[in-house]
Amino acid sequence: MTTPHWLSGGFRPFFLLGALAMAGSVLGWIPVYLGGLEIPTALSARDWHVHTMLFGGVMAIIAGFALTAVSNWTGRPPVAGRELLGLVVLWLAGRVAVSTSALIGADAAMAVDLAFPLALAAVFAREVVAAGNYRNLRIVAVVAALGFADLAFHLEARLAGAADYSLRAAVALVLVLVLLIGGRIVPAFTRNWLTARKVTELPAAFSRLDMVSMVACGLGLAAWTALPDARATAVLLGLAGVLTAVRLCRWHGLATRSEPLLLVLHIGFATIPLGFIAVAASIVAPRLVDPVAAVHVWTVGTFGAMTLAVMTRASRGHSGRPLAAGRLEVAMFALVLVGAAARIAAPYAGGWMTHGLACAGLAWAVAYLLFAAGYGRMLLVPARRT
Secondary structure (H helix, E strand, O other), rough: OOOOOHHHHOOHHHHHHHHHHOOOHHOHHHHHHOOOOOOOOEEEEEEEEHHHHHHHHHHHHHHHHHHHHHHHHHHHOOOOHHHHHHHHHHHHHHHHHOOOOOHHOOHHHHEEEEEEHHHHHHHHHHHHOOOOOOHHHHHHHHHHHHHHHHHHHHHHHHHHHOHHHOOOOOOHHHHHHHHHHHHHHHHHHHHHHHHHHOOOOOOOOOHHHHHHHHHHHHHHHHHHHHHOOOOOHOOOOHHHHHHHHHHHOOOOHHHHEEEEEEEEEHHHHHHHHHHHHHHHHHHHHHOOOHHHHHHHHHHHHHHHHHHHHHHHHHHHHHHOOOOOOHHHHHHHHHHHHHHHHHHHHHHHHHHHHHHHHHHHHHHHHHHHHHHHHHHHHHHHHHOOOO
């Protein structure tokens, strides 16, 4: 039996579903926030919005990337066909269950929702172990930890009324993945691009500074997850931000300004140290730096720019398209960054805050809808032979 094209690689269904979930998490949230829509979920409105983005959209995009990359890392055949279809069905079931949990029951929704991240981690671990590619077990561990953060999210939301610790844990885990994977691909892609253009100043190789920066980020995020209001946490976050900024500066991002497909990776990664510093400042001076806006530097800035950049590049590369941005890509990247900037600025807009939030959400969501519209056919349908 021939495998359908859309099930030939994990990135094909999951990038499209992830983009739609990212847009939906905001397009559903805006009318809920304005009081014009009720979703039959057992979660609070905010928790539904966060869960749909983190454990729906971001998790789908992680799945698409991981299932595709693991084949390159291990040399094994890609996860495809019926097994991939099974993962897609589990993901879809989880989204429906969470959004209807007030009707089917919180316990049933939690069980259905958790099936996907645990199955994904198991498949990912099987591929890595079978190939003896133990270096990437750390990424498997983070994916598995996201599954446990999902469990904690459901339990905390039920017992405490809102998921706060587990929300921070999930954000921290996604940031660790971005630091691990982005710290590998951003300088590598930049080095290859500059080398092809005979540029002699290349990104610095991984060194002790990179390792110290990663350790500082891990400590800062762990402290923020457990003790979000402690001054010591602010110090650790500030240190992590400075070290990550120094690390990024060694990758010569400005040299890529003529290629938006590469430049956006540097811009997206730059929001990580900016987020560390913003969250640290919000702990020290919450009246000056809005704590929610500070966290959104990561959740709409980092996650928005990095997911769109990775999805676009991987989709083009694995579909035999040139690794260059056109008008569609520039529009997507501009909208996601404008949406992120507007969301971060909204709390400072006074009486215009609600309008700012709505405009920010629309711009951010449209960026993902443009990806779905522009890349849907590329992902799902084989290219026509000429």
